[in-house]
Structure formats: structure tokens, C-alpha cells
Amino acid sequence: MRRQRPTLIAVSTLIAITLTTAAPTPANAAPPDQVTALTAHQADGYTTLAWQPVDGATDYQIERTPVDANGTPTGAPTIVGIWRPNRQINQQAPTFADAGYNPGDTFQWRVRARNGTTEQPYSDPVTATTTAPWGNPTTPGEQLRTGWETTHAAQYTSDTDEYAYTAAIDALSDRVRVVELGRTVQNRPINMMVIGHPTPATTPEAVAATAPVAINCNVHGNEPGDREACLIMARQLAFSTDPRITDLLSHTTVLIVPTINGDGRANNTRGNSTGQDLNRDYSLIRQPETTAYIKMVRDYRPVAGYDGHEFGNSRAGDLPMLPPRHQNVAQPIFDQSQDMIEGHMYAKGAEAGWWACPYGCEGGGNVGLSEETILRNTLGLKNVTNSLLELRSSGGQTRPDEGNTANNRRRKTYSALWTFHQFLDYHRADRADILKARSEAIESQAGNTGRLVFRGSRPIPAHPAPHPGDSPPPLDAPPADLILDNPPCAYKLTDAQYNGARTDGPGGVGTTVAQRIAAHGWNVITIGDDHYVPLNQPERGLIPLLLDGKGVEKLTDGERVYPTLTGRRNGPLAVTGFTCADDATINGPVTVRAGAALVTTATTISGPLTATGAAGVLLADSTINGPARIATTDTISIIDATIAGPVDLSGNTTGTDAPVLAGTTIRGPLNCTGNDPTPTNLGITNTVHGPRTTQCAAL
Structure with a gap:
């Protein structure tokens, strides 16, 4: 469970550059509803004002007055801020970030409580010079300023x-x-x-x-x-x-x-x-x-x-x-x-x-x-x-x-x-x-x-008022007609859908669906004139929004492809065409033939897996009780799998999409040679019980 963060917070010294405190007053001299212990912390472009709360105060007014180096006012005092209880999670330690002034100028601040519309006495003032724009004006690099800063x-x-x-x-x-x-x-x-x-x-x-x-x-x-x-x-x-x-x-x-x-x-x-x-x-x-x-x-x-x-x-x-x-x-x-x-x-x-x-x-x-x-x-x-x-x-x-x-x-x-x-x-x-x-x-x-x-938001729970989160955005629940309870294995696109010209770009000229899918980085399996986009990949939640007929803002109406292999199958399996296995058990060796593709989720293969010249092998949340050898294959993704045996990825040329091997446990050696591009783990470490060599040494 994610940790709960504290709600009683001291003012951070990390943001403070200087601290100014109101001068002390004689004991018992302050009126009962006067703000006390006003401090001013200076940071980049703002001043954090903090004070002791006044019982019964409904809000506070923050006043700022420009002053010279001697503390003499050079302009009229101005109300620059109103503190209300819902601006922070801990009303017991009120703070206000005053900003908008010219950084580097000097000011005096006072704060007063209000009970409804009744104004209480101002605090004793604090005076400080605000932080100048960052960077020593005589140090190369630091002296650079934007046009916004110089004006x-x-x-x-x-x-x-x-x-x-x-x-x-x-x-x-x-x-x-x-x-x-x-x-x-x-x-x-x-x-x-x-x-x-x-x-x-x-x-x-x-x-x-x-x-x-x-x-x-x-x-x-x-x-x-x-x-x-x-x-x-x-x-x-x-x-x-x-x-x-x-x-x-x-x-x-x-x-x-x-x-x-x-x-x-x-x-x-x-x-x-x-x-x-x-x-x-x-x-x-x-x-x-x-x-x-x-x-x-x-x-x-x-x-x-x-x-x-x-x-x-x-x-x-x-x-x-x-x-x-x-x-x-x-x-x-x-x-x-x-x-x-x-x-x-x-x-x-x-x-x-x-x-x-x-x-x-x-x-x-x-x-x-x-x-x-x-x-x-x-x-x-x-x-x-x-x-x-x-x-x-x-x-x-x-x-x-x-x-x-x-x-x-x-x-x-x-x-x-x-x-x-x-x-x-x-x-x-x-x-x-x-x-x-x-x-x-x-x-x-x-x-x-x-x-x-296809449309619908997670709720943002409201916090009891007063709280910064007491007014969350609308619920935005998904309507029934924009929910698909039975997700497909993949979407199939015709070549016209995939490579056809489009008019939805600047000047009526748009990039193709193929180019946009490549920009997103999704794996695509091409068999003949058909192009399959499997859902067992990291951006599964986005793919249907662009390729399903239910999509509210879609690119095209892809054909849903559902699993072709489920349940138990005994004996060797030779994969031809596009085969999708979900929640399947295959007792025997699996060979993915040249030009064919295997996509699996929640599937167990008891036997070796071999693919040579295949169109694609995408395994997710699956187990192979035996070795796996994938060579000269066009598309490869192995995520959250368990392989009880050696793994060899060799001579695979996968275009712009590197072979993925991520979050997988391998009980045996891992060898990767001659792949272009080099395989990636997407930043998710694999567990390998054996040597990792050549291109997979860091995976």
C-alpha cells in the first residue's frame, strides 16, 4: 500500500533563502485577535508569509508596501492576498505565497485576520528584500536572461x-x-x-x-x-x-x-x-x-x-x-x-x-x-x-x-x-x-x-471542506455503449486502412495510419496484405481508442480478432497464419513457421518454442517450460513471461521497433546476437538464472 503522507507540515528550509521575523512586542501588548509571529521566507519570485492562526478567523488579508533600503515607504500599502481555509491541507499553520512583485525589490508585509467582514488589527510588520532573478550577472551562463526577465x-x-x-x-x-x-x-x-x-x-x-x-x-x-x-x-x-x-x-x-x-x-x-x-x-x-x-x-x-x-x-x-x-x-x-x-x-x-x-x-x-x-x-x-x-x-x-x-x-x-x-x-x-x-x-x-x-474518467474523490481538494472535477462515468467487456486479441487492418492516403493533416495532407502507429511505437505484425496490431503490449489501453469502431476519436475501424486457441491442446503445434492463444495450455513443442505469427496471453507451453523467419512472436503473462529460440523474425515482444530453459534471440531485424524482453524470468542462459535494433527491456529488469551475453548482457 502506498504510504500516507503527513498533513502537519513545517515550513521547508529547502525553499527559503532568507527569513525575516516581525520584531517582538512587549508581553501581553498584542490585541487578542491580532496576527502574531509573522515571518517572510524569500525564494525565486515569491515570498512565503507564515503566521500564528487567530481563533475564529474566517480569512486573512495580506498587505504589502514598497519600501526603500531604510524601510521608508515608497508607495501605498496594498492588499495583495486573501488567505482562505481551503487553500491548504493544514489550516493550523497558515501560509501565503506572495508573488507578482519585481524580484529584488524591498517590501514590508502585514497580515490581519477577519471574522466575517470584521477586520482585526494588523500584525507587526516584517520587512525584507526579495530574491533577485537567479544567476550572478557577472558569471558566464548565469548572466543569461530571457526577454521576459529583461523587460x-x-x-x-x-x-x-x-x-x-x-x-x-x-x-x-x-x-x-x-x-x-x-x-x-x-x-x-x-x-x-x-x-x-x-x-x-x-x-x-x-x-x-x-x-x-x-x-x-x-x-x-x-x-x-x-x-x-x-x-x-x-x-x-x-x-x-x-x-x-x-x-x-x-x-x-x-x-x-x-x-x-x-x-x-x-x-x-x-x-x-x-x-x-x-x-x-x-x-x-x-x-x-x-x-x-x-x-x-x-x-x-x-x-x-x-x-x-x-x-x-x-x-x-x-x-x-x-x-x-x-x-x-x-x-x-x-x-x-x-x-x-x-x-x-x-x-x-x-x-x-x-x-x-x-x-x-x-x-x-x-x-x-x-x-x-x-x-x-x-x-x-x-x-x-x-x-x-x-x-x-x-x-x-x-x-x-x-x-x-x-x-x-x-x-x-x-x-x-x-x-x-x-x-x-x-x-x-x-x-x-x-x-x-x-x-x-x-x-x-x-x-x-x-x-x-472508450470514454470515461476515474473519479477524483472530494476531501471534506475546507481542503484544496474539496471541489473535484465531474465524475464522467463511461456510458454503457462505450464499454467493451470482451477485449479482442488484436485489430486487423487492411492495407488500404494501414497505408492509404489521408486528408486529416495540415493542408489536407495527413500521414498514414502506419506512420502514426510507428510514431506511437506499437508492434505491428504483417502477414500478406493484412496488418495486425496485438493488444498484448504496453499501450493496450490506447490502441483500441484509435483502431476500434467504438472509438470516439479514432483513426480507422479495425477488425477485432479474438483468440483462436484456448483451453488445452496436446501434441506439437505448428503455427501458420496469425494465431492468438489466450488462457491456453499447449503440451508439446511449438514451431512458428516462416511468415506466421504467435500472440499469447496467460498461456503455458510445455515444450520448446522455435521461430525462424516468423512475422512475429509476442508473449505476455505466459510460461514456456522449455527453451526458446527466435531467429530472423520481424516483430518480437516478451513481457512478464517465465521461460524454463535457455533463450536465444539471433539475427532478428525488427525495423524501428527493438525486440522487447522485459520483466521476464529465464531459468537458463540468455543469448542475443546480430539483432537490429538491439533488444530493450523498456527499463524493466529481467531475472536471468544463467549468463547473459552480447546484446542482452545489460537486460
Whole structure:
């Protein structure tokens, strides 16, 4: 059972750079309802104010006054924040993250309680200089600044400024490599920063071995707050000597995509240059921008992710978040994502003064549902622990001083910066749990058990009010006609469906279904003119959404193929054509003939398994009581299997999809030679009771 996180939290010293406390007053001098023990912790772009609660207070007002170096006011005092009980999980230790000011300026803060509309006396003031933008202005690399920073948030960083800034980071830091994932419709580069310590791994497969994390910063062009945070954080990760940063980067690789929608950002539009909302295209990948990102997920295999947005609901929290809710997402991934949000972000938000809540929050409406086209759901269906992040667009009632555009922009960006750093901390602390959830998800998905849902969300339970999670998004239960209780073994596509021209891309020209399946990284078995997509593979929950006739946003109507072999079979078996075995027992040797394919789930073979020149061998949750030899075969996947004998994979050429051998127990030697590409374990270790040689030595 996943551990329960504590709800009584002390203010973290990790986020605090300086601490200022109100001057003491004589004993018994404070009025009974006056806030006491006010402190101010300084961090990047915000100040955490904390105080002793006042009995009976219904909320608190936070006042900020600009002052000079001598503490003399240089402007009028302003109410900048309203603390309400539902902003944090522990009302016994109130905190508020004040943000929106120009970092580096000096202020005085006071806090007062209110009982209903009755205002109580202000606390004694605290005065402090806020933290200047990160990086010594005279140190190479650290001195870099974005266009947003140099204009004090008056302007967002332009596309050309972004390219120059990220190129400079790449040139000045050994920790960073900028790679181009693709191009937008209007031919802007889609760049990704690959960040590790002391240097990042040099190939996607090597990066995947580090259990990387991915941050998608700007999918909606008119929601750029997260993008600015990503650019600032990239500089911090590239040049900081803080032991926390170097430790983080020594244990993972951080993948930052600042601007997937460069055309939308340049034109300040939600969609790309065709008008397509890219966050409704990650499964269908009709656009080059989403295709580039999904190929990145396929190749770099991030184990956790965040997706940055902004939210127009002024009654929401500072930081609405949401896990992948689609009911086809494996339970361990949903649970781990919820733990990241409610177990970590709610708790750390209560320390720092940020208000995280479920996307939707109070007055959120019909949002946060199960569309598989949305990145948080697509990633969940790809077994990635992840969350949506929404920055509340307007100040709303709890941040009344955001009529100034720069104040609003700074609060949003620095709240995102806090979130992304907390995301990295969560991965560092919970890496083992994240990897365990991923392994369990991949194995359960490959087992192809349980119903399939074509639309429908997992519920987000409400917490008793007042609580950040007291207003969850709608239930979104799946309707009966979008549930398939008897899942098929595979989908069969005709060559016209698989390779036929499409018109659903930019300019009426779309990539083929074959190209999109390859971008997703699914195994396909081709026999003659037919193309089979088995469900006993890691993304089982996503495949039917695109290939089944019930799919709400599908690519094509594939033919369901059900198991052809079940129950007990005695004697040798020669596999011809496409054979699917489910819950079968085969007592005898199995030979997969040239050009044929064998797909198994929950099946036991008592005898040797041999395949030479086969179209495919995909085994999941199955047992072979004997040796297994697979040679010159086109598609290979062995997940969560037990093989009582030696295993030999030799001379297999599998195109862009490496042979998979993951989570399998082998009682005998494992030999892999001459395979192209080299076999992979998807980051899930195999147990081998014998020597592992050549290409499988690290599996």
C-alpha cells in the first residue's frame, strides 16, 4: 500500500533563502485577535508569509508596501492576498505565497485576520528584500536572461530570443544538449533541452535508461506563463552549483520542451497555425507538433511528466492540477500521479503558500475529462506518471492586486517555476515508486485483461471542506455503449486502412495510419496484405481508442480478432497464419513457421518454442517450460513471461521497433546476437538464472 503522507507540515528550509521575523512586542501588548509571529521566507519570485492562526478567523488579508533600503515607504500599502481555509491541507499553520512583485525589490508585509467582514488589527510588520532573478550577472551562463526577465514581464520571450537563449545555454554548459524534435507547420524548430550531470546521456536509449522526466511548457500559444518558467529553470539546472541541483541531475535526465507550439506562440493563439488545438491531438497526431512530441516519448521514454497551461477560472486555486483520468490508464499510474499531486504538491504547497487544487476547482465547470487526445491522458495511457498544470489566468478574489499585467504574469510564471522544481524533487524522492508503478502498469497492460472503456474518467474523490481538494472535477462515468467487456486479441487492418492516403493533416495532407502507429511505437505484425496490431503490449489501453469502431476519436475501424486457441491442446503445434492463444495450455513443442505469427496471453507451453523467419512472436503473462529460440523474425515482444530453459534471440531485424524482453524470468542462459535494433527491456529488469551475453548482457 502506498504510504500516507503527513498533513502537519513545517515550513521547508529547502525553499527559503532568507527569513525575516516581525520584531517582538512587549508581553501581553498584542490585541487578542491580532496576527502574531509573522515571518517572510524569500525564494525565486515569491515570498512565503507564515503566521500564528487567530481563533475564529474566517480569512486573512495580506498587505504589502514598497519600501526603500531604510524601510521608508515608497508607495501605498496594498492588499495583495486573501488567505482562505481551503487553500491548504493544514489550516493550523497558515501560509501565503506572495508573488507578482519585481524580484529584488524591498517590501514590508502585514497580515490581519477577519471574522466575517470584521477586520482585526494588523500584525507587526516584517520587512525584507526579495530574491533577485537567479544567476550572478557577472558569471558566464548565469548572466543569461530571457526577454521576459529583461523587460520585467512587460513582454514575453520571442521565438528568436528563445532560440538564442537556449543555444547560449547549450554552448556554455556541459550539462545541456539542445536537440530538434521536429518542425512546426510554419517551419519553426521544436527544440528540447536534454539536461543531466555532469553531462546528459548521448542517445535516446541511454537517456531512457536514466528514468527521465519531461516538461511540456507551452502547447497553447496564448498560455505562455509555464514557458517562461521553463526557460528560467533551464538556466538554473545548467549552471547552479547547489548540491540539490547536481544531485537531481545525477539521478535522472530532465527533458524540457519550451515551445511545442511555436506558431501559436508567435501569433498568440491557442491553436497552431492551422487552428488545431494541439492538446486535442496527442493520440491522433495529425499535426507535426504533436507527432514530434509523441515520437520523443517513444524514444526517450520519460517516466514522469508535467504539461503546462493557464486556466481562466478566477475562483480556482493558484495551481490547478489533474492526473490522467481515462479509465484505460493502468491503476498504478493513476495512483502514482494522484500521489504526486495530493501527497506531494498539496503538502509542499501548504509549506510554501501556493494553492494547488484539482483542475476545475470551485466553479470549474465541465473540464478535466477523459479525452485520450489530451496529453495528460495520452501520457497516462503510455504508462507515464504525470499531471496537468494550470496557472490561474487572473488574480481573482484571493489575489486582488493583479490589475497590473506584469504582476499577473510574474505570479503565474514563478508559481510554475515552483511547481516544476517540486516535480523534480518528487521524482528524486519517489523514483523507486514511480518505476514500480510503471513496471506494474506495463505488465498489466500487456496481459490484456479487463474491460476496455472508450470514454470515461476515474473519479477524483472530494476531501471534506475546507481542503484544496474539496471541489473535484465531474465524475464522467463511461456510458454503457462505450464499454467493451470482451477485449479482442488484436485489430486487423487492411492495407488500404494501414497505408492509404489521408486528408486529416495540415493542408489536407495527413500521414498514414502506419506512420502514426510507428510514431506511437506499437508492434505491428504483417502477414500478406493484412496488418495486425496485438493488444498484448504496453499501450493496450490506447490502441483500441484509435483502431476500434467504438472509438470516439479514432483513426480507422479495425477488425477485432479474438483468440483462436484456448483451453488445452496436446501434441506439437505448428503455427501458420496469425494465431492468438489466450488462457491456453499447449503440451508439446511449438514451431512458428516462416511468415506466421504467435500472440499469447496467460498461456503455458510445455515444450520448446522455435521461430525462424516468423512475422512475429509476442508473449505476455505466459510460461514456456522449455527453451526458446527466435531467429530472423520481424516483430518480437516478451513481457512478464517465465521461460524454463535457455533463450536465444539471433539475427532478428525488427525495423524501428527493438525486440522487447522485459520483466521476464529465464531459468537458463540468455543469448542475443546480430539483432537490429538491439533488444530493450523498456527499463524493466529481467531475472536471468544463467549468463547473459552480447546484446542482452545489460537486460
